[in-house]
Amino acid sequence: MKFLRNYIDKIKPNFEEGGKLHAFRSLFDGFETFLFVPNDTAKNGVNIHDAIDSKRIMSLVVIALVPSLLLGMYNIGLQNAIAAGTLAETSWFSMFLYGLMLTLPKIVVAYAVGLGIEFTVAQWKNEEIHEGFLVSGILIPMIVPVGCPLWVLALATAFAVIFAKEVFGGTGMNIVNVALIARAFIFFAYPSVISGDSVWVATEAICGLGSNVDGYTCATALQYVANGAAPVGAAGELLTSCDMIFGFMPGSIGETSVVAIALGAALLLYTGVASWKTMLSVFVGGIAMLYVFRDKMPEAMPLWHNLLLGGFCFGAVFMATDPVTSARTETGKYIYGFGIGAMTIIIRVLNPGYPEGMMLAILLMNVVAPFIDYCVVQSNVNARAKRVTKKN
Amino acid sequence: MHRVVKISKGLNINLKGAPAKEFTSVETPKLYALMPADFTRVTPKVVVKPEDAVKAGDALFVDKSNPELQFVSPVSGKVVAVNRGERRRVLSVVVESDGKFESVEYKAQDVLSLSADEIKANLLKAGLFGFIRQRPYDVIADPKDAPRAIYVSAFDSKPLAVNFEVALKGNEEDFQAGLDALSRIAPVHLGICACQQAAALTVAKNVTTTIFKGPHPAGNVGVQINKTAPVNKGEIVWTIGAEEVIFIGRFFNKGKVDFTRTIALAGSEVKNPSYSKVVLGAQLSNIVAGRLENKYPNRIIDGNVLTGKKTTADGFLGAFSTEVTVIPEIMNDADMLGWAAPRFGMYSTSRSYFSWLSPKRKYTIDARIKGGERHMIMSNEYDKVFPMDIYPEYLLKAIITGNIDKMEQLGIYEVAPEDFALCEFVDSSKLELQRIVREGLDKLRAEMC
Numbered sequence: 001m002k003f004l005r006n007y008i009d010k011i012k013p014n015f016e017e018g019g020k021l022h023a024f025r026s027l028f029d030g031f032e033t034f035l036f037v038p039n040d041t042a043k044n045g046v047n048i049h050d051a052i053d054s055k056r057i058m059s060l061v062v063i064a065l066v067p068s069l070l071l072g073m074y075n076i077g078l079q080n081a082i083a084a085g086t087l088a089e090t091s092w093f094s095m096f097l098y099g100l101m102l103t104l105p106k107i108v109v110a111y112a113v114g115l116g117i118e119f120t121v122a123q124w125k126n127e128e129i130h131e132g133f134l135v136s137g138i139l140i141p142m143i144v145p146v147g148c149p150l151w152v153l154a155l156a157t158a159f160a161v162i163f164a165k166e167v168f169g170g171t172g173m174n175i176v177n178v179a180l181i182a183r184a185f186i187f188f189a190y191p192s193v194i195s196g197d198s199v200w201v202a203t204e205a206i207c208g209l210g211s212n213v214d215g216y217t218c219a220t221a222l223q224y225v226a227n228g229a230a231p232v233g234a235a236g237e238l239l240t241s242c243d244m245i246f247g248f249m250p251g252s253i254g255e256t257s258v259v260a261i262a263l264g265a266a267l268l269l270y271t272g273v274a275s276w277k278t279m280l281s282v283f284v285g286g287i288a289m290l291y292v293f294r295d296k297m298p299e300a301m302p303l304w305h306n307l308l309l310g311g312f313c314f315g316a317v318f319m320a321t322d323p324v325t326s327a328r329t330e331t332g333k334y335i336y337g338f339g340i341g342a343m344t345i346i347i348r349v350l351n352p353g354y355p356e357g358m359m360l361a362i363l364l365m366n367v368v369a370p371f372i373d374y375c376v377v378q379s380n381v382n383a384r385a386k387r388v389t390k391k392n
Numbered sequence: 393m394h395r396v397v398k399i400s401k402g403l404n405i406n407l408k409g410a411p412a413k414e415f416t417s418v419e420t421p422k423l424y425a426l427m428p429a430d431f432t433r434v435t436p437k438v439v440v441k442p443e444d445a446v447k448a449g450d451a452l453f454v455d456k457s458n459p460e461l462q463f464v465s466p467v468s469g470k471v472v473a474v475n476r477g478e479r480r481r482v483l484s485v486v487v488e489s490d491g492k493f494e495s496v497e498y499k500a501q502d503v504l505s506l507s508a509d510e511i512k513a514n515l516l517k518a519g520l521f522g523f524i525r526q527r528p529y530d531v532i533a534d535p536k537d538a539p540r541a542i543y544v545s546a547f548d549s550k551p552l553a554v555n556f557e558v559a560l561k562g563n564e565e566d567f568q569a570g571l572d573a574l575s576r577i578a579p580v581h582l583g584i585c586a587c588q589q590a591a592a593l594t595v596a597k598n599v600t601t602t603i604f605k606g607p608h609p610a611g612n613v614g615v616q617i618n619k620t621a622p623v624n625k626g627e628i629v630w631t632i633g634a635e636e637v638i639f640i641g642r643f644f645n646k647g648k649v650d651f652t653r654t655i656a657l658a659g660s661e662v663k664n665p666s667y668s669k670v671v672l673g674a675q676l677s678n679i680v681a682g683r684l685e686n687k688y689p690n691r692i693i694d695g696n697v698l699t700g701k702k703t704t705a706d707g708f709l710g711a712f713s714t715e716v717t718v719i720p721e722i723m724n725d726a727d728m729l730g731w732a733a734p735r736f737g738m739y740s741t742s743r744s745y746f747s748w749l750s751p752k753r754k755y756t757i758d759a760r761i762k763g764g765e766r767h768m769i770m771s772n773e774y775d776k777v778f779p780m781d782i783y784p785e786y787l788l789k790a791i792i793t794g795n796i797d798k799m800e801q802l803g804i805y806e807v808a809p810e811d812f813a814l815c816e817f818v819d820s821s822k823l824e825l826q827r828i829v830r831e832g833l834d835k836l837r838a839e840m841c
Binding site: 002041054056057380383388 | 732
């Protein structure tokens with residue numbers, strides 16, 4: 001690998017102040033630090049550092065998302081085959097490929113737009129590129145329906161990166177979850193591509209994969225539930241617990257499979273990147289609120305299915321635990337998580353306009369999180385103040 | 393029995409190169425220096441010129457705002473240089489030893505018969521007062537203050553630190569005399585570690601002894617204060633290192649100043665890490681000569697890996713340093729895809745590495761930062777290694793934003809930069825936390841004093 005290091009060292013001067021390619025400094029810098037751990041050594045303060053850095057943390061989250069993504073791709077093909085009635089003659093691999101063909105462009109667009117903005121801002125502010133968007137960029141395609149057009153995705157990504165993140169100062173300074181802002185942007189600006197009954201199942205053949213299905217409609221399970229009906233899948237059959245756990249039902253690309261999400265959760269919890277306190281409290285909050293509203297729930301479905309449907313698990317594992325927008329004190333995390341779980345169910349039950357409540361609940365709690373932390377920290381402040389008055 | 397305080401938050405970093413409990417003799421260094429930067433807050437006024445003859449105990453510089461606070465030559469000989477940096481700031485006053493180690497003569501005194509003011513006057517005269525620091529602000533104490541208490545931590549829990557029991561051996565009487573002297577000024581609290589058995593520590597007189605159990609930073613005096621009686625706004629607490637207590641005792645017992653201290657030469661790049669007896673301020677060249685591995689470019693640290701300063705073999709032992717640590721500067725200058733590689737040999741507190749599987753293994757850690765500086769992203773990183781009853785992240789943010797009210801409310805009076813050293817080590821955002829805290833303390837002091 002020495003030759004690569006030497007090559008990079010050789011071309012480096014071009015990107016430095018006064019070099020021909022200085023306008024691409026942030027891009028070069030991003031790639032250099034991506035390839036090689038920077039050789040900067042401590043100048044003051046501690047002389048040794050832990051080997052962990054934010055690149056590794058962010059890539060861990062991306063790895064944790066991979067099972068959900070792969071299963072989501074397969075599910076796209078599967079739903080298409082069910083809708084077209086060609087399930088028997090379609091192999092699992094071609095279903096997966098079909099899903100891949102539909103998902104990959106979304107991922108590429110999200111990364112291209114988001115990273116493009118990030119590189120530009122880094123160059124403009126003369127900063128190092130921050131890796132936060134590595135996670136947002138993969139999350140955004142995973143929380144939209146397969147039928148979401150690329151231009152809407154591009155617009156939403158740009159909006160989210162600029163107005164939810166860069167204006168606040170970049171990764172680590174944002175108040176609300178960037179990926180969810182992208183989704184909320186679509187939700188309110190282009191509701192037709194993220195709700196209703198025509199976007200959740202892919203209905204067009206692509207490169208010889210999948211089948212064309214004309215005039216097909218299928219809503220998400222939660223929409224059926226919100227209308228008081230029993231949740232049904234793409235072929236109109238009742239969804240079983242098994243479908244819900246493995247994720248073989250219409251929904252946003254990455255959110256359907258509880259099993260895949262659980263794999264990701266296991267990695268995040270094992271490495272300590274996500275807080276178990278937040279994750280657990282989301283479920284506790286959800287369960288508590290389900291118990292409160294147990295009489296208002298449709299009888300067609302067992303109560304606990306509510307936790308399997310929609311983005312509940314995905315939000316609890318990957319979105320609520322975002323360390324930047326979550327509560328940052330340990331006590332606060334319990335309250336914050338509980339609030340998300342409870343609020344999700346409240347929205348689902350009490351607001352017929354929004355069958356899914358996870359996105360709004362997390363965004364709401366993102367905004368409340370600093371206040372929760374304030375209260376927790378204030379108790380420490382008060383204890384300290386009391387100590388002084390007690391003395392005098 | 394003594395009160396026992398258990399500390400659960402913290403981290404012992406298992407580094408290679410802990411000093412063995414044996415002494416290695418070093419050729420007596422020729423040059424000695426006193427560096428004003430070690431004595432935080434003091435604006436030095438140099439009172440000697442090059443070629444002046446001095447004895448151990450003769451002032452080299454004094455505090456401009458309080459000239460009776462003087463900082464004295466550790467050895468006898470002649471002044472060879474007053475080194476200045478930018479804007480004529482004094483960097484060091486260098487003395488060439490004549491090899492005789494003669495001290496200014498004072499008379500031996502029974503400390504318990506002296507009053508607080510007499511003790512202070514004696515310490516000022518002998519140049520020993522400058523070794524007393526104070527909380528708040530972690531600066532050199534002001535002799536005019538009446539502290540609430542004086543805290544002495546008799547153990548250093550930092551990585552590869554000196555075992556104070558080794559330094560104490562043969563100095564027990566001086567240590568007790570030092571404690572006695574301090575106890576005339578204010579109640580003295582001695583913090584010892586559960587592993588320490590020396591009678592001079594466990595049954596030390598005229599002090600309140602507390603036993604601390606747990607990982608680093610249990611030995612940090614700031615943590616010990618916080619766990620016993622936290623510093624409130626308006627209060628002043630003095631702190632002093634255990635080896636400096638010996639200097640004080642020696643002065644009263646023998647009637648002369650003798651700055652001989654026990655230091656450790658430690659670290660992964662040292663052959664046979666061990667202890668040596670050296671006079672404070674000694675040039676490092678003789679101490680490290682022939683004792684270093686040359687596998688990698690070395691980093692010689694005046695002090696320990698967490699709070700020490702990078703120096704060179706021509707540098708000098710800092711006034712408060714009890715060890716010299718040598719680690720590699722860069723072990724691998726083409727560390728490819730570090731964010732994705734398993735990196736089995738690397739130490740990390742994160743479970744995304746594998747070092748947690750072998751808690752007993754000793755590591756060589758180089759001086760690379762191993763990442764770029766970011767805003768604070770992860771939460772609960774600092775809290776895990778910060779045992780005080782303070783929210784470190786919020787205090788740091790208050791400092792970064794310059795919010796003085798918030799700093800006060802969140803407990804800045806209780807902390808020193810060294811208390812944040814572990815946070816800085818584990819920080820995945822690679823922020824310079826000790827520098828941030830130092831700047832916060834300085835800013836606050838400028839506002840308040």
